[in-house]
Amino acid sequence: MKDIEPNSLAWLERAATWESFSELHGFVIDGARAARLADDKLWKLELVVEELVTNVIRHGYPPGESGVVRVGYSANLTGEFLVQIRSGGLAFNPLLKDNPDPIVDIAHRSVGGLGIYLVKSIIDEIDYNHSEGINIISFRIRI
């Protein structure tokens, strides 16, 4: 997916903070609704965008360091909805994160680590690149 031309996407950039989350998330989801993404795919897109954006907010920048996150989307003519998420900070590929533990005992089950696992479960093809100090995650979903 390195062929995605940034100028072909609609973009929104905000501070990588919890206050920005709803606006960033809503920007992409409104775009998907306008592109008439099917309902059974819309919730999957909502979930994937939420997990990736919150991952940047939580882990994208070192404590005390502020930064931004950019979300972009495009509905192309071949019936695909493209999404790209860009952030600064250190090079970090969240897709390499280990899967959550399979423990079924509530007391010992970890409460974290499920977000990226959900992303990988839902999206077949998702790319991570680090270029010129920018972390870039790209994926597409058929409309």
Place this chain on the structure above:
Amino acid sequence: MIEMQCTSKGNSLIVSLVGRLDAATAPVFDRKFQEDVISSGGKHVVLDLSKLVYISSLGLASVLTGAKAINQQGGEFVLCGLGGMVREVFQMTGLATVFKVFNTAEAAIEGH
């Protein structure tokens, strides 16, 4: 948006969620659950998700954290009413087998 309604039935406390449990609403749920359920000493808690339309990993973490707190104070925490994407997300993450899950709140109370 998330709404939480609590109804006592016998020894059970039915906690119904309406709306979305995501990054924006999980902190609201955490606070309300602490105030209205954990602090009240709920012993048999049924979390009814039949009117929950969306849940993300942060929502799942909130549910798991709430369940741990109830269990730690000697209570029991069960789920009911999983449907649509909520059911799929619980199944995808394996959490459907971590919790005791019932179809309805009535079945959850009877199963207690």
